[in-house]
Amino acid sequence: MSTQRKRYSAEFKARVALEAIKGDKTVNELASTYGVHPTQITHWKHQLQQEVPHIFSARRAQRAHDQEALQAQLYQQIGQLKVELDWLKKKVGVLT
Numbered sequence: 001m002s003t004q005r006k007r008y009s010a011e012f013k014a015r016v017a018l019e020a021i022k023g024d025k026t027v028n029e030l031a032s033t034y035g036v037h038p039t040q041i042t043h044w045k046h047q048l049q050q051e052v053p054h055i056f057s058a059r060r061a062q063r064a065h066d067q068e069a070l071q072a073q074l075y076q077q078i079g080q081l082k083v084e085l086d087w088l089k090k091k092v093g094v095l096t
Contacts, residue, residue, distance in 0.1 A: 008036070016041055017048040 016034055020027060020041050031038040 013044050014048065017044040020045040021048065 012034075016030060016036065019025065019030055025033070027038045027041050030036075030041055034041075
């Protein structure tokens with residue numbers, strides 16, 4: 001008979017990891033409160049500590065990427081308008 005593994009939601013993991021980081025309770029107290037092995041809590045805590053800096057830098061990187069995409073699009077429009085203007089000047093010059 002096989003037992004099914006427990007699966008915890010990301011919200012639950014974050015809540016437990018944040019409490020572990022706060023340090024109000026020991027890891028063993030948190031383990032008994034939430035019914036999770038202390039090693040698992042320690043793992044979640046380390047994972048959270050490693051990922052926090054990337055969360056804030058990801059927003060800046062996304063904003064910079066969006067800004068670059070907008071700038072490239074605007075340069076493309078400027079180039080297209082310049083080509084059209086040059087063509088119109090050439091055609092008007094022929095008519096006069």
